[in-house]
Amino acid sequence: MIRAVTLDFWQTLLADTPDNLARATSLRLDGVRAGLARGGHPVEPDVIAAAYEASGRRLGEIWREHRDLPHREQVAVFLDAIAPGLSGRLTADAFEEAVQAYITPVLRYPPVPSPGAVEVVHALARQGVVLCVVSNTGRTPGVILRQVLAGFGLLEHFRVTSFSDEVGLRKPRREIFELTLARAGVEPARAVHVGDTAAEDIVGARAAGMRAIHFVPDGHSASEAADLVLHDLGALPGALARLV
Secondary structure, three states: OEEEEEEEOOOOOOEEEHHHHHHHHHHHHHHHHHHHHHOOOOOOHHHHHHHHHHHHHHHHHHHHEEEOOHHHHHHHHHHHHHHOOHHOOOOOOHHHHHHHHHHOOOHHOEEOOOHHHHHHHHHHOOOOOEEEEEEOOOOHHHHHHHHHHHOOOOHHHEEEEEEEHHHOOOOOOHHHHHHHHHHHHHHHHHHEEEEEOHHHHHHHHHHOOHHHHHOOOOOOOOOOOOOOEEEHHHHHHHHHHHOO
8 A cells, every 4th residue: 555655846746837947047147146246246147147057067967967966056056157266255145145046036936736736735635645745956946945835835745855956866866765755754665756757757766666657747758667657647546546
């Protein structure tokens, strides 16, 4: 019997769009640039945009190794791409202003719950299923994503929320799943993970000894390694009954 369900955040529990991401990025760059100007470090828009791209390439190298950085280190990578050593020359207040400008745009341009996600979380919680989040992060860290979950009335239902920037590891590393289940007090054989990315969610969960459900809402190819495939998140409670 399944005792715990872990869910991916992005494009599983909550979904975003390219337009929304672009607006958040613009807000992020404008906010960091304005803060630097107030701190006596004016930067031209093209310089900060190029630094953002360069820091993205550096972060991508780290992410491809299935590792992650705490969000303040990520901000330092960005600032030092603007000018070498810039992060160390800022006052503590100026650096913190840059951090807040960097991590908070999603609160103004939030993703929306996937169809059925809110209802499914509430239903499983009522049934006594242990719920957890296991998710890789990008530019927005777990400390902010918890606020997003809380805004939709979801956070209170999750016993554990594991985000890669806090754990230091990214899916498909099995350790991020193992750590989550250890904190939840559930053995892997009695847990299932639900996510939309086969190479991260399905591979990682199976490596940790969990069952794995591939959430495919958009007609993309389903993972052959998944125990089940769902096209509608609302069907999750019924699907769990088939995992004996």
